[in-house]
Amino acid sequence: MxxxxxxxxxxxxxxxxxxxxxxxxxxxxxxxxxxxxxxxxxxxxxxxxxxxxxxxxxxxxxxxxKKKDWKKPVFDLGLCMACGICVDACPAGCLEPGPPDPKRKTAYPLLSDPGACLGCGFCARECPVEAVSLEIRADAEAAAGAA
Amino acid sequence: MKRKGYMGKILMVDLSQGTIWEESPPEEIYRRYLGGMGLGAHILYQRIPAGADPLGPDNMLGFLPGLLTGTGSLFTGRWMVVGKSPLTGGWGDANCGGTFSPEIKRCGYDGIFVRGTSPTPVYLYVDDQTRELRDASAVWGLDAVETEAWLKAHAKPGGKKPKVACIGPAGEQVSLISGIATDQGRLAARSGLGAVMGAKRLKAVVLCGQKRIEPHNREEMKRLSQACNRWVQFQPPFVPGPLTALVGALMRIMPAVITQDGILYKILLKKWGTVSMNQLSPEMGDAPIRNWKGSSRDWGFRKSYSTHPGVFSRRETVKFHCYSCPLGCGAICALDGKYAQTHKPEYETVLSLGGFCLNQDVDSIFYLNEVLNRAGMDTISAGHAVAFALECYEAGIIDREDTGGLELTWGNSRAIVALVEQMVRREGFGHVLADGVKQAAHRIGKGSEVCAVLAGGQEPAMHDGRNDPGFALHYSVEPTPGRHTLGAHLYYEMFQLWKVVRGVPRMPPIYLKGSKYKNPQRQAAIGAANSRFMTLVNCAGACLFAAFLGARRFRLFEWLNAATGWDLSSEAYMDLAGEIHTLKQAFNVKHGIEPRDHRISDRALGRPVQTEGANKGRSIDIEAMMTHYWQAFGWDPQTGKPGQEILEKLGRAA
Structure with missing residues (x-):
């Protein structure tokens, strides 16, 4: 296919x-x-x-x-387990572990390069606990505009 | 696109010829050998000729993700490296977490197998379009952390970063206790397979794939994962680290044992990681002290205090989660001095370089952890080699002239640091120890063999069979001897297999501690169930610590069915695992191993019995347990060898 x-x-x-x-x-x-x-x-x-x-x-x-209308990942840190599945699933390499949360010392996923995001949704599809949703993101819109 | 959890292809590499090709195992192979370690056993049994030199071109090295890796299941991001071990001369495997495992599948493979020997140092690079051997002269000689950084920067320009598994200088120098590193110093450490990679002059495997991994029923995978995650996230407020010692002391004193629920260990792991056992284990008699000669008396609360769990959590800068792990028992810790950071040392490392050598200097343990990780040397075996040398020095078998001026007295952290630094560089007296205890005893001679505690040539781990006879059994009967991750009486309690598998021994809610040392037939039946289940865990790419949650919380059998679309019962999976386990034993027999020679040294069995401490007066009837264990798999009860009838059933008759 x-x-x-x-x-x-x-x-x-x-x-x-x-x-x-x-x-x-x-x-x-x-x-x-x-x-x-x-x-x-x-x-x-x-x-x-x-x-x-x-x-x-x-x-x-x-x-x-239009690229600015592509839906991109938003992370619910209340549900996120920081398991890294979404980071690994991303074919564009635009997700990475973010800076550690100071209290939990945990690196939650971060859309580090919104301009490179393809809006494929693999991150949301593979997340076992549905902590990733796809939305039109303002930062991604700005990145798309700059590109 | 396949929707079965596995990719349907393996990659074969011949380093001597410089050729690379794909093979497509039929579905029947997956149904029989599952994946991970099972697939590795199938390929290696078939293709490594009997008597092959482990460091020669005929040996093969396999890198394998699990059948469940990448399918949406939790705790299934572990990979196995398999090969003929130069340390034991038989089946070798080592297991590692990190983020490397799914990348093998993302490249489209259920395993990458390497044979031959390259004339010059090379690394294997694989992505969606490229499969090639590349010159590794730029990274040959660099440590594991430097190598990974260089390859991530240079192997692939832009886009998704590749994943790297590599050897450090220890592997390059063919140290028989070297391993293979990923993720800045996480090691597939045991069986000495780093030496095999070094002998092949394969510096690294670099992978960057984009393929999708499709389970048969993703919704069911998610449902099972969410149910499991609810147990993982349950975390009550907790006590200060040193109080774990009190728990250990209570466990030592109590004559009866409450069958342990693994949720308690999960809470400790989530809070501190494996270092939560640093004081608890020595107090209860689980940790061998002073090269298996000492006891909890030699490493009491005051001495072990410097390594209490809080010491480690205070240095954490960020938790480290392996791929698909919701728990995160690892962490990155800040260091002062030569290195800025290190992976949080594991319990095994802390004990082998701490209590096992009576070393109270925790800074030296942090430092050596990083030194050994970068060199790619097994911290358990390195600690054993150091303690062996300390005892030889104490006994007068070696002196300052032999050690190049090092005063190898118990607890002398400066000398221990200097010795390990020599070992990773193969310099001075370090060269004598750099291939592990067996080789060191051979090189030193002069009766030093009495100081060597081994199982089949492998240094056992930091869990004492005199406290838990299950460890003594698994150290002695597994195809990979000396291994602590394949079973114990305590593990069986936590696995709770009897709740989901028919025909395995049930555990009462409470039992007398002394009962563990009686009824070898029951202990062997427990051991056989452990071995089968852990074989399955290692075929799935799953984590031992997750299995501790209990079979009703970590639903391995259901995940396997949902990922593959098969409809097998838990008993059927356990039977398949038993056949894979037998295949590994048959591999050993094919390569001339006498299973009875894997029996762990007398000292670790309480022969002679200890006269003080937590394990005072305890002795293990290992011979009876080994016989019953072999019988439980249908192997010859006297020799431990699978008979012709069993081999024919496996399709492996000569």
Whole structure:
């Protein structure tokens, strides 16, 4: 199962730029393709594509979204166990253990690079205790604007 | 995409040929050997020829995550390294936490196996698109922390940081007590497998994968995890650290024992980590003192006070959680002097370099912890080697001329520090000790063997079989001898297996302490259940401390079914684990090991009996327990070898 690129592709290279595994490939101004064995179904290619040229694994057209509208992780530190599953799940490497909480001496997860977040939601999906929710974040919006 | 918890592929590397290839084990292999240690046993039994030199090209080294790693289960971020041990000559494995384990699966593999010997130092780099051996000359000679930092900075530009497992200088110098380090000094320490990696000139394995790990039923995984987490987060207010000594003293004095509920140990672990046992264990007789010759009298409350748990928690700067661990028994501690920080020393380290050598200087223990972690040397074995030398010095077997001027008297922390520094550099008298106690006794000769306490060539851990005969049994019968993480009477109490597995011994709510030393058949039945269950834990990539929560709180069997989509009973899983355990024993027999030679040294069995302290007058009838244990697996009760019929059942007949 993998995402696919359709004839609508103009070869703008945005998907290749955002793909965290190098699965989306192609030369500029030519139709791109996704290497199925590398695709992890994060959906970044579909979200970023300005030409609606990407199909999800079920054959549905992926919907393009402005980067500032991508939903990104917010952590409920009352539920979080600091187990590191979300940090490990992140394909973009934009999560990391934050500075230690002074009272509990615990490093809770932190979205350290909001601009790099792909909004894939793997962190929320894999969190065993539902401590991660996906929301439009003001800091991520600012990072997207700056980018 | 597979939704079975495992990836369906293994990566094979031949360092001599410089070739790398993938293999796809059929589902039947996973159903039989599960993953982790079981998968490792299957591959290594098959592919390492009988009599292979552990330090030669025919030996294989496997890096394996658990079947449950990355599936949304808790406490399942541990990885195993497996190979033929140069320390024991038989099956070797070592277990480690940190964050390396899921990365093996993220690269798409259920195991990475390495054979051959590289002509020059190399490291293995694997990501989603790349699998290659790279020149390691830039990191050869660096310690484990420096190596990891260099590789994280240079092996992959930008994006997600890779994970690194590497050897330090001890492994490079083929020290037989060296291990493999991850996460700035966490060690897969036992069995001397760092030496195998060093002999292969494989400095590191560097992984950076993005593959998804999909359990069969993620919702069920989460439901089970949330139920487990509620027990983990239960944490009542707590007493000051030194009062743990009082608890230990009470446990020593009481003639009866209340069957322990592991939730109590969980509370200690969450509060302090394993150092919570620093005073409790010596007081109750669980900690060997002065090279197994001393007792709680030699390491009383006043002497052990310098290592009370509060001393360690005061230095913590941040808790350390292994991957998928909600508890966080580890921590990073601040240091003064040469190194700025270290992983919080574990109980094993504190005792082996503390009470075992009568060393009260806690600063030296913090420092040596970091020295040994960076060198990639096992702290348990290093402490044993030091205590062995101290006793040889006391007995006049060696003198100042032999030690290069070091005055090796009990508790002389300066001399102990200098000696360990020599050991990790293989300099001076340190070279004599750098391969562990067995080699040291061989090199020194002159009757020093009487000071060597070993099980099958491996230095046993800091838990005394005279206090808990289960430790003596597991030290003596496991395919990896001298190991404290595979079973004990106390562990069995905490596992509470009888609540979920039919046919295993039940524990009464209260029992007389003396009963542990009687009825070897029952003790062996308990030991066999422990071995099966811990085999399963190590196939799953799970943590021993989590298993202490009890089988109804740490629901391993249900997690396994939810992750894989199988529908096996707990008894069926225990049977599979028994076959894997037998396969490891068969590996030893294939490589010429006589199981009875794994029996731990007399001194640790109370022969002669101690005349004072917590274990006064106690002696263990280990031979009877070993016989019954072997029988419980269907092995020959006299030799401990699996018979032809059993090997045929396993498909391993000659």
């Amino acid at each position: 993998a995402y696919q690129i359709t004839d609508n592709c103009t070869g703008c290279t945005l998907c290749a730029h955002f793909c965290p595994t190098g699965a989306a490939r192609g030369v500029k101004k030519a139709r791109h393709a996704i290497a199925a064995q590398l695709c992890i179904e994060c959906g970044a290619c579909g979200r970023i594509c300005p030409h609606n040229a990407v199909q999800d694994p079920f054959g549905r057209m992926a919907k393009s979204e």
